Amino acid sequence: MKTTIFPCLLALALVACGETDTHVVEMSAADHDGMDHALSTTDDGAPLADDGVMPVIDVRLAWMRPHPQGRDVTAAYFVAGLSDGQADRLVEARIDGAERVELHGHTMDDQGMMRMRPVGPQRVAAETPLVFAPGGLHLMVHGLAAAAEGDTATGVLVFERAGEVPVVFAVQAAAPAEPTEH
Numbered sequence: 001m002k003t004t005i006f007p008c009l010l011a012l013a014l015v016a017c018g019e020t021d022t023h024v025v026e027m028s029a030a031d032h033d034g035m036d037h038a039l040s041t042t043d044d045g046a047p048l049a050d051d052g053v054m055p056v057i058d059v060r061l062a063w064m065r066p067h068p069q070g071r072d073v074t075a076a077y078f079v080a081g082l083s084d085g086q087a088d089r090l091v092e093a094r095i096d097g098a099e100r101v102e103l104h105g106h107t108m109d110d111q112g113m114m115r116m117r118p119v120g121p122q123r124v125a126a127e128t129p130l131v132f133a134p135g136g137l138h139l140m141v142h143g144l145a146a147a148a149e150g151d152t153a154t155g156v157l158v159f160e161r162a163g164e165v166p167v168v169f170a171v172q173a174a175a176p177a178e179p180t181e182h
Protein backbone atom coordinates (compact mmCIF):
# COMPACT_ATOMS: atom_id res chain seq x y z
CA MET A 1 0.00 0.00 0.00
CA LYS A 2 2.62 2.49 1.06
CA THR A 3 4.59 2.13 -2.15
CA THR A 4 1.59 3.36 -4.17
CA ILE A 5 0.85 6.27 -1.83
CA PHE A 6 4.36 7.68 -1.85
CA PRO A 7 4.52 8.78 -5.50
CA CYS A 8 1.17 10.57 -5.01
CA LEU A 9 2.48 12.54 -2.08
CA LEU A 10 5.57 13.49 -4.00
CA ALA A 11 3.48 14.65 -6.96
CA LEU A 12 1.32 16.77 -4.67
CA ALA A 13 4.36 18.34 -3.09
CA LEU A 14 5.76 19.27 -6.50
CA VAL A 15 2.46 20.81 -7.57
CA ALA A 16 2.30 22.77 -4.34
CA CYS A 17 5.80 24.13 -4.93
CA GLY A 18 4.93 25.08 -8.46
CA GLU A 19 1.85 26.98 -7.31
CA THR A 20 3.83 28.95 -4.78
CA ASP A 21 6.41 29.68 -7.40
CA THR A 22 3.98 31.14 -9.92
CA HIS A 23 1.67 32.77 -7.38
CA VAL A 24 2.68 36.24 -8.46
CA VAL A 25 1.65 35.79 -12.06
CA GLU A 26 -1.48 33.72 -11.37
CA MET A 27 -3.12 36.68 -9.71
CA SER A 28 -5.52 39.00 -11.53
CA ALA A 29 -4.76 42.72 -11.65
CA ALA A 30 -7.91 43.32 -9.55
CA ASP A 31 -6.71 40.91 -6.85
CA HIS A 32 -3.34 42.51 -6.91
CA ASP A 33 -4.62 46.08 -6.65
CA GLY A 34 -6.87 45.10 -3.76
CA MET A 35 -3.98 43.78 -1.71
CA ASP A 36 -2.35 45.32 1.29
CA HIS A 37 0.16 47.73 -0.13
CA ALA A 38 1.90 48.83 3.04
CA LEU A 39 5.61 49.26 2.50
CA SER A 40 7.91 46.80 4.15
CA THR A 41 10.44 48.01 6.64
CA THR A 42 13.39 45.92 5.50
CA ASP A 43 15.35 49.11 4.79
CA ASP A 44 15.40 51.74 7.51
CA GLY A 45 16.53 54.42 5.05
CA ALA A 46 19.71 55.08 7.01
CA PRO A 47 22.52 56.74 5.05
CA LEU A 48 24.75 54.32 3.18
CA ALA A 49 28.24 53.71 4.46
CA ASP A 50 30.60 55.80 2.37
CA ASP A 51 34.11 54.48 1.96
CA GLY A 52 34.86 56.95 -0.81
CA VAL A 53 34.64 54.21 -3.44
CA MET A 54 31.84 54.44 -5.98
CA PRO A 55 29.93 51.15 -5.81
CA VAL A 56 30.13 48.96 -8.90
CA ILE A 57 27.08 46.75 -9.31
CA ASP A 58 27.38 43.31 -10.84
CA VAL A 59 24.01 41.95 -12.04
CA ARG A 60 23.64 38.28 -12.92
CA LEU A 61 20.98 35.58 -13.29
CA ALA A 62 18.52 38.14 -14.69
CA TRP A 63 15.40 36.48 -16.03
CA MET A 64 11.73 37.14 -16.54
CA ARG A 65 8.81 34.75 -16.72
CA PRO A 66 6.91 34.53 -20.01
CA HIS A 67 3.55 36.27 -19.73
CA PRO A 68 0.75 33.93 -18.69
CA GLN A 69 -1.87 33.69 -21.43
CA GLY A 70 -4.01 36.83 -21.51
CA ARG A 71 -2.15 38.64 -18.74
CA ASP A 72 -0.01 41.75 -19.00
CA VAL A 73 1.70 41.28 -15.65
CA THR A 74 4.74 39.13 -15.07
CA ALA A 75 7.65 38.81 -12.66
CA ALA A 76 11.37 39.33 -13.17
CA TYR A 77 14.32 38.30 -11.03
CA PHE A 78 18.06 38.91 -10.69
CA VAL A 79 20.99 38.82 -8.31
CA ALA A 80 22.89 42.07 -7.78
CA GLY A 81 26.22 42.08 -5.99
CA LEU A 82 28.92 44.67 -5.41
CA SER A 83 32.17 44.12 -7.26
CA ASP A 84 33.55 47.31 -5.73
CA GLY A 85 32.52 49.59 -2.88
CA GLN A 86 30.73 48.80 0.39
CA ALA A 87 27.02 49.50 0.10
CA ASP A 88 24.30 50.74 -2.18
CA ARG A 89 20.54 50.69 -2.42
CA LEU A 90 18.22 49.67 -5.23
CA VAL A 91 15.61 52.41 -5.48
CA GLU A 92 13.72 51.47 -8.63
CA ALA A 93 13.76 49.38 -11.79
CA ARG A 94 12.62 50.14 -15.32
CA ILE A 95 12.09 47.79 -18.24
CA ASP A 96 11.89 49.12 -21.79
CA GLY A 97 8.31 49.05 -23.01
CA ALA A 98 6.75 48.36 -19.59
CA GLU A 99 4.22 50.77 -18.14
CA ARG A 100 5.69 50.36 -14.70
CA VAL A 101 7.90 48.08 -12.66
CA GLU A 102 7.42 47.66 -8.94
CA LEU A 103 9.69 46.11 -6.32
CA HIS A 104 7.63 43.45 -4.56
CA GLY A 105 8.13 41.13 -1.63
CA HIS A 106 6.15 38.28 -0.09
CA THR A 107 4.80 37.98 3.41
CA MET A 108 2.77 35.22 5.04
CA ASP A 109 -0.68 36.33 6.22
CA ASP A 110 -2.72 35.07 9.21
CA GLN A 111 -4.23 32.25 7.15
CA GLY A 112 -0.81 31.06 6.02
CA MET A 113 -1.31 32.44 2.50
CA MET A 114 1.57 34.09 0.73
CA ARG A 115 0.78 37.69 -0.09
CA MET A 116 2.92 39.99 -2.12
CA ARG A 117 3.26 43.68 -1.62
CA PRO A 118 5.33 46.59 -2.90
CA VAL A 119 8.47 47.13 -0.88
CA GLY A 120 10.73 50.13 -0.48
CA PRO A 121 14.37 50.50 -1.52
CA GLN A 122 16.50 47.39 -0.98
CA ARG A 123 20.07 47.41 0.30
CA VAL A 124 22.99 45.64 -1.26
CA ALA A 125 26.26 45.26 0.62
CA ALA A 126 29.63 43.81 -0.27
CA GLU A 127 28.93 40.70 1.81
CA THR A 128 25.18 40.41 1.05
CA PRO A 129 24.09 40.39 -2.59
CA LEU A 130 20.55 41.49 -3.30
CA VAL A 131 18.60 38.41 -4.41
CA PHE A 132 15.32 38.70 -6.30
CA ALA A 133 14.04 35.14 -6.71
CA PRO A 134 10.75 33.20 -6.89
CA GLY A 135 8.94 33.14 -3.55
CA GLY A 136 10.73 36.27 -2.35
CA LEU A 137 11.61 39.65 -3.73
CA HIS A 138 10.64 40.13 -7.36
CA LEU A 139 10.09 42.83 -9.92
CA MET A 140 6.43 43.11 -10.87
CA VAL A 141 6.34 44.13 -14.51
CA HIS A 142 3.15 45.79 -15.72
CA GLY A 143 2.03 46.58 -19.25
CA LEU A 144 4.89 45.02 -21.18
CA ALA A 145 4.03 43.51 -24.57
CA ALA A 146 3.70 39.74 -24.18
CA ALA A 147 7.12 38.10 -23.89
CA ALA A 148 7.67 34.47 -24.81
CA GLU A 149 10.37 31.98 -23.88
CA GLY A 150 13.60 32.90 -25.68
CA ASP A 151 12.88 36.65 -25.82
CA THR A 152 14.92 39.18 -23.91
CA ALA A 153 13.82 42.35 -22.12
CA THR A 154 16.20 45.21 -21.49
CA GLY A 155 16.03 47.71 -18.69
CA VAL A 156 17.90 49.37 -15.87
CA LEU A 157 18.19 48.86 -12.15
CA VAL A 158 18.53 52.27 -10.49
CA PHE A 159 20.82 52.42 -7.46
CA GLU A 160 21.14 55.31 -5.05
CA ARG A 161 24.88 55.73 -5.57
CA ALA A 162 25.83 53.70 -8.64
CA GLY A 163 22.95 55.13 -10.69
CA GLU A 164 21.46 53.26 -13.62
CA VAL A 165 22.80 49.75 -14.20
CA PRO A 166 21.76 48.16 -17.51
CA VAL A 167 20.25 44.70 -17.29
CA VAL A 168 19.06 42.16 -19.85
CA PHE A 169 16.40 39.73 -18.66
CA ALA A 170 16.26 36.38 -20.43
CA VAL A 171 12.64 35.30 -20.81
CA GLN A 172 12.36 31.74 -19.55
CA ALA A 173 9.95 29.64 -17.55
CA ALA A 174 12.42 28.41 -14.94
CA ALA A 175 15.21 30.01 -12.94
CA PRO A 176 18.67 29.89 -14.53
CA ALA A 177 21.14 27.63 -12.77
CA GLU A 178 23.67 29.30 -10.53
CA PRO A 179 27.09 28.73 -12.12
CA THR A 180 29.17 26.35 -10.06
CA GLU A 181 32.41 27.83 -8.77
CA HIS A 182 35.59 25.86 -8.20
Ligand SMILES: [Cu+2]
Nearest residue numbers: 024104116140
Ligand atom coordinates in the same frame (compact mmCIF):
# COMPACT_ATOMS: atom_id res chain seq x y z
CU1 LIG B 1 4.32 40.97 -7.06
